[in-house]
Amino acid sequence: MRELVAAKRAKLYGLRPLAPGTISALDAWYDVELTYTSNALEGNTLTRSETAIVLEKGITVSGKPLKDHLEATGHRDALRYMRELAKVNESLLESDIRNLHRLILGAIDPEEAGKYSSHERTITGSSIVLPGPHEIPALMQEFVVELNITPDTPEKAFNAHERLVSIHPFSDGNGRTARLLMNLLLLRQGFPPLAILPEDRRTYHDRLEAFRVQNEREEYHEFLYQRLLTSLERTLTVLHAE
Secondary structure, X not given: OHHHHHHHHHHHHOOXXXXXXXXXXXXXXXXXXXXXXXXXXOOOOOOHHXXXXXXXXXXXXXXXXXXXXXXXXXXXXXXXXXXXHHHOOOOOOHHHHHHHHHHHHOOOOOOOOOOOOOOOOOOOOOOOOOOOHHXXXXXXXXXXXXXXXXXXXHHHHHHHHHHHHHHOOOOOXXXXXXXXXXXXXXXXXXXXXXXXOHHHHHHHHHHHHHHHHHOOHHHHHHHHHHHHHHHHHHHHHHOOOO
């Protein structure tokens, strides 16, 4: 799997530079796909086509909660910020992660957006005991320092996702922020972003839980490598290179 992913990435890299129109078309597709899938994992009821309507037409879908629409536009804005961060080869800051969260949650919960939680948190269905609020600043500082000295590999991105979810620094929106951080790190390595489909929710959560509780990282990595391979193949097909 890893060798195939590396080969596909090399093939994609060989097609660069891509035309601006091609980049815009790919970004627009991923705006919808990543927003739909990441929000759906958290219970958002907008379908893929409804998400496209909200993002591309700027109109609401009859019968759907306002919160679902705000989650879609917030995630889209965070995606655009993520892409800007990916373009610069600079060390990531805690403020970059907080800004991702601020954009995701800003229209829904402005009091909590971009701020570390001041109260205890739990993860439904998980046996994990999360760090206390007083521990979060030091853990996040340590996390970012380690992130910036770790060599670039897909596993670095996958493990960053797991680590941020395990710290769980925010009152809400941790999963969406962690998936954006993972994709930010993948973009910096020349990969396209990966999407975790709502139909894969159980596998995703089970493998993430096994990594966090029992340090069983291999199946977690293999799951995300498969999603990354799917993304590479999709991108190469769009570019008529597959």
